[in-house]
Amino acid sequence: MSTNAPQQTTPVMDQVGIDPGQGLQFGMYSLGDHLPNPADGTRVSAGERIREFVGYAQAAEQAGFDFFSVGESHQEFFASQAHAVILGAIAQATNTIRIGSTSTIVSTSDPVRVFENFATIDHLSGGRAELVAGRASRVGLFRLLGYDLRDYEELYEEKFDLLRRINTEERVTWSGQFRAPLDDAEVLPRPAHGSLPIWRAVGGAPASAIKAGLAGVPMVMAHLGGTTSSFKPTIDAYREAARRSGFDPATLPVATAGFLYTAETSQDALREFYPHINEGMKRTNGQGMPKQLFAQSVDPASIVNIGSPQQIIEKILHQHEVFGHQRYLGQIDFGGMPYDRVMAQIETLGTEIIPAVKKYTAKPEGTTTEENAPIEENAE
Amino acid sequence: MKLVALSGSNVGTKTRTVMEHVTQTVMTRDPTIEVTLIDLAELDMVFADGRNFTEYTGDTARVAQEVMDADAVIIGTPIFQASIPAALKNVFDLLPVDALRDKVVAMVATAGSAKHYLILQQQLLPILTYMKAQVVSPYVFVEEKDLHRGQIINEDVIQRLDRLVEDSIVLTTTFSRIREDREAAYGF
Numbered sequence: 001m002s003t004n005a006p007q008q009t010t011p012v013m014d015q016v017g018i019d020p021g022q023g024l025q026f027g028m029y030s031l032g033d034h035l036p037n038p039a040d041g042t043r044v045s046a047g048e049r050i051r052e053f054v055g056y057a058q059a060a061e062q063a064g065f066d067f068f069s070v071g072e073s074h075q076e077f078f079a080s081q082a083h084a085v086i087l088g089a090i091a092q093a094t095n096t097i098r099i100g101s102t103s104t105i106v107s108t109s110d111p112v113r114v115f116e117n118f119a120t121i122d123h124l125s126g127g128r129a130e131l132v133a134g135r136a137s138r139v140g141l142f143r144l145l146g147y148d149l150r151d152y153e154e155l156y157e158e159k160f161d162l163l164r165r166i167n168t169e170e171r172v173t174w175s176g177q178f179r180a181p182l183d184d185a186e187v188l189p190r191p192a193h194g195s196l197p198i199w200r201a202v203g204g205a206p207a208s209a210i211k212a213g214l215a216g217v218p219m220v221m222a223h224l225g226g227t228t229s230s231f232k233p234t235i236d237a238y239r240e241a242a243r244r245s246g247f248d249p250a251t252l253p254v255a256t257a258g259f260l261y262t263a264e265t266s267q268d269a270l271r272e273f274y275p276h277i278n279e280g281m282k283r284t285n286g287q288g289m290p291k292q293l294f295a296q297s298v299d300p301a302s303i304v305n306i307g308s309p310q311q312i313i314e315k316i317l318h319q320h321e322v323f324g325h326q327r328y329l330g331q332i333d334f335g336g337m338p339y340d341r342v343m344a345q346i347e348t349l350g351t352e353i354i355p356a357v358k359k360y361t362a363k364p365e366g367t368t369t370e371e372n373a374p375i376e377e378n379a380e
Numbered sequence: 381m382k383l384v385a386l387s388g389s390n391v392g393t394k395t396r397t398v399m400e401h402v403t404q405t406v407m408t409r410d411p412t413i414e415v416t417l418i419d420l421a422e423l424d425m426v427f428a429d430g431r432n433f434t435e436y437t438g439d440t441a442r443v444a445q446e447v448m449d450a451d452a453v454i455i456g457t458p459i460f461q462a463s464i465p466a467a468l469k470n471v472f473d474l475l476p477v478d479a480l481r482d483k484v485v486a487m488v489a490t491a492g493s494a495k496h497y498l499i500l501q502q503q504l505l506p507i508l509t510y511m512k513a514q515v516v517s518p519y520v521f522v523e524e525k526d527l528h529r530g531q532i533i534n535e536d537v538i539q540r541l542d543r544l545v546e547d548s549i550v551l552t553t554t555f556s557r558i559r560e561d562r563e564a565a566y567g568f
Contacts, residue, residue: 271568
């Protein structure tokens with residue numbers, strides 16, 4: 001075990017409820033965007049949008065999803081600035097579904113406060129809380145919260161390391177650049193099961209995946225588009241880095257995350273989903289999605305899960321065959337998607353897609369979660 | 381149609397002189413075209429730092445947004461040390477990787493020496509191609525001897541610029557028609 005690797009008290013696969021016998025875990029995530037519906041230009045109030053997240057989490061739980069999460073964002077057209085508060089409400093409104101963040105921006109927060117929030121959510125939910133730590137794709141929050149953009153990378157790495165130490169050590173002595181030192185500090189409350197599952201958010205490129213692997217941290221890999229095969233090297237790099245660092249990749253969960261939309265036919269799905277993606281991205285990124293690229297997302301080789309229920313089942317199974325991942329997260333509610341439409345998506349996923357995906361990805365008892373993982377020599 | 385004429389130097393007058401002529405030519409040829417001349421020498425630009433282009437402020441934000449909103453961009457550049465000036469490269473660095481997708485981009489160079497003729501091909505074209513521009517194949521190369529006190533004195537240069545402007549407009553109209561047909565064919 002490498003020296004910088006904190007010991008997990010419980011194996012992380014168990015912490016996040018991964019059971020190969022149950023197949024691929026299915027999650028829903030929202031970035032917390034608060035955008036107009038492109039059909040009529042209307043937008044629900046921020047209050048309504050915030051309450052929608054709670055409703056989606058309840059519906060997802062009913063429909064058999066394993067996980068629900070909301071992201072932190074501080075820019076215009078978002079409503080989830082206080083995502084931990086929203087997760088507190090979700091903790092109260094649900095009973096069994098695992099809940100978390102996608103992502104918590106650790107770069108611009110104090111890791112002590114982040115941990116206190118999530119340990120509290122963990123207790124409110126009876127031990128169901130998880131945290132995905134991200135770096136932010138926007139710089140507005142650096143200005144808003146008083147950080148220097150030039151420290152972008154180091155802010156994240158230092159705070160992420162500290163967060164992980166607080167998570168695994170009951171008393172922490174620490175010093176760094178961006179926060180007052182901790183001297184034998186006890187950060188409370190301690191989570192329900194001793195520590196929280198903490199994931200690293202990773203874009204498509206291998207560099208960040210390698211950092212997650214070297215630290216032996218579970219990874220959530222987000223994707224906007226492209227082919228499934230083009231993301232395989234990133235997942236391979238993650239597992240290879242973990243191996244190099246003395247971790248057994250078979251013990252480290254991998255999740256993928258991206259757009260999800262289903263309709264009776266792939267053409268219907270494209271027509272219904274496109275305005276939300278295109279207009280939503282124009283507002284949040286400054287650029288829409290070219291139709292040519294979007295049209296390719298229904299191709300079986302595409303990593304984006306848009307299509308008929310049967311097509312989506314086949315895509316997710318193909319992605320699972322290529323990646324050997326443990327959890328898939330779908331983003332359904334982006335771009336001012338009306339509440340009823342999102343609810344209908346959750347319903348279809350629960351009745352048609354999730355049961356099929358789980359049935360075909362469930363492994364007989366006794367097999368490892370990553371089929372081809374080599375037998376690790378005992379590194380201890 | 382929105383057309384941006386970008387004078388890509390923070391010093392000197394030669395590129396500005398040529399780009400003013402280009403702007404006049406566009407307006408004369410088609411008064412319905414919304415043409416904007418951006419002269420980097422007049423603006424207070426910051427260096428790109430990797431943020432999303434919507435998050436800059438002041439002149440930097442305005443230049444990034446003008447280029448993003450344009451259907452066509454005619455870029456004028458001097459040659460500095462066998463390449464484009466840092467001021468112009470900075471404009472590209474402000475923008476997303478595919479910022480020039482579905483835009484027609486044309487190139488004009490001003491130079492002190494004919495030895496620089498291929499610099500646009502070697503230095504500017506790869507950037508435009510990477511950013512997914514539809515590049516107008518011919519470009520115009522203007523030498524110091526073609527200019528005198530803020531005027532283009534070589535009639536051949538004037539004719540070449542006329543052809544470049546016409547090609548840019550025709551290609552922009554054509555590509556947008558092709559794109560509209562293609563997008564309609566997707567059926568969503």
